[in-house]
Amino acid sequence: MKELGIAVIGFGWMGKAHTRSYLRIPTLFPDRSANARLVYCVDPMESRRTEAVRDFGFAHATADPQEAIDHPDVDAVIVCAPNMLHEELCVAAAQAGKHVFCEKPVGGTPEQTARVELAARSAGVISGVGYNYRWAPLVQYAKQLIDDGVLGEITNYRGRFFSMYGSDPLGLLSWRFEFDGAGYGVSSDILSHSMDLAMMLNGPITEVVGQKETFIPQRPLPKPDAGSHYSRGEVGDPTGPVTNEDYTGALTRFANGSVGTFEASRNIVGPQSQMAFDIHGTKGALRWNLETMNELQVFLIDDNNTHDGYTTVYAGDRFPFHGAFVPGDANAIGYEDLKVIECLQFLNAIATGEQHEPGFKEALNYVSVQQALVSSWESNSWQKVVDVGLQ
Ligand SMILES: NC(=O)c1ccc[n+]([C@@H]2O[C@H](COP(=O)([O-])OP(=O)(O)OC[C@H]3O[C@@H](n4cnc5c(N)ncnc54)[C@H](O)[C@@H]3O)[C@@H](O)[C@H]2O)c1
CATH class of the missing domain: 3.40.50.720 (NAD(P)-binding Rossmann-like Domain)
Structure with missing residues (x-):
């Protein structure tokens, strides 16, 4: 080996x-x-x-x-x-x-x-x-269902990444809150996950219009060697300005004719790590949320609509990768297990010489949408997505 x-x-x-x-x-x-x-x-x-x-x-x-x-x-x-x-x-x-x-x-x-x-x-x-998040076994299964046409024609996609990691105004001004350290805020940090997943499941985004906000404009300055973006300062500590966005939301159009809405926030109170999607087609719908990553909600229209409603499908070893971690049904896997799958796939790609997906090409696909989103913040108008690699 x-x-x-x-x-x-x-x-x-x-x-x-x-x-x-x-x-x-x-x-x-x-x-x-x-x-x-x-x-x-x-x-x-x-x-x-x-x-x-x-x-x-x-x-x-x-x-x-x-x-x-x-x-x-x-x-x-x-x-x-x-x-x-x-x-x-x-x-x-x-x-x-x-x-x-x-x-x-x-x-x-x-x-x-x-x-x-x-x-x-x-x-x-x-x-x-x-x-x-692409590697979650039930996300992989959702992709199979969509590709097999089980949901019919896709009409609506709703993506969101709501996190509370920046909700405490005493949370330190770590590199994530500064343009010089992070670049853009939530659009680089967590909307990237949400839109990448959307494009994996539902194809390219062609147009976007959005808005942004910074709700906590000042934060306590970090101390040397002090932790991460989860660390906290004290009342009265010296503060500095947050220089990228806390929130962004967007309306989108996909190449397949479906429409989308997206939101990402790092200081919304309530959802703690809600990286989630709802996808709706003419024959069915799916919804998945990182907070309950071992559950997929599936709604399928059939001839007898008496019991119409979402059904919970629990993750288990019949879904991709899951059985490597734990056998049987409804025995859960966790966040870092997705990293193991990701690292495995990267090693395999190097060993076989085949380009890994997602690679930098997929990152470019996302930032092309991000570039259009940033333009829409400035122009307050719909923007077409243009491949930034070609600009
Ligand atoms: N995929 C995910 O779910 C996920 C989750 C968290 C973070 N991230 C990404 O991972 C990256 C790191 O985030 P994190 O949460 O681990 O941050 P972190 O602040 O916990 O760790 C960053 C580390 O980089 C080190 N560092 C600083 N300057 C350096 C330099 N010049 N050379 C080498 N190391 C340097 C710091 O000392 C620190 O140990 C970011 O790009 C972030 O967006 C991804």
Whole structure:
């Protein structure tokens, strides 16, 4: 079996999640095409570098990304640093001939994503992007139902990603809340997941009009080494301005003639991590929500409409990937299991030389919609989606 050396850049939440996932693959997927070897961890924080070597088993840790990228034992680079570093890191990795997996968004702005996609394409390396909700077994099943025509002609799509991670005004001004660190706000951070899933399930979006808002304009400044976007300051701490959007909503049209609505918010109170969709066709409908990711609601019209209504289908080993984690029906899997599937698929793509999907091409598809959305914020009018890779 092939062994592929990996370097993980950025060892916060996502860097650790990817690393744990690579470690779990051998015991879960005997049919895999490759194993990952943990060669380099890169992070400016010394405590995280120590943890990477001591607890996760990386051979080396450094604060210098180029040192890791250039090392001959590194075949693939996994970018889990803050968004505005993605372009530089991904381009450097691709130019060194390394395969690149980048956490979403691939860059903080559409222009950055286009440059990254071009660099990977020119270098001929395999690319991957962290749209992990695609891999939920019941989302994969939903895709099968839609592709098999079980829902008939699709008429309506409703996507949303509502999170409370920024709902506390004392939540720290981490890199996510600053344009210099994250690029755009929720449109880069979480609308990207929602619209990527929509395009996987329902095809390309062709037109968009939307609005945005920043509800919490100031936040306490972060302290050195203090946690993540879930960490909290104190009343009276010095504050700084939030420089990207907390909320965006959009109306869309799809190439297949259906219509869509989308919303993403990081400080709405109530839904805690509601990455969800409803899709409606002429013969049926589906709805799925990350908060109950092991359930799919299915409505199918039949001849006897006495008991019309949504039926709950529980996840189980009859759906894609699920049985690798747990046998039987209604035994649940969790968020990080989706990362394991994602990492497995990326390793397999490198081993077989077949482009991974979602890769940077799919990231470009999303940012092309994002670019049109941003234009609509400014013009207050419908905008056609144009491929930003061609601009
Ligand atoms: N797919 C998902 O569901 C999902 C979830 C969370 C985050 N993300 C994405 O993952 C990325 C990281 O987010 P996170 O939540 O792990 O952030 P985080 O703040 O927890 O971790 C970021 C890490 O990057 C390190 N870092 C900062 N500058 C660096 C540099 N120059 N070189 C290397 N490392 C550097 C930080 O020290 C920190 O350890 C972001 O792009 C985010 O959008 C994706």
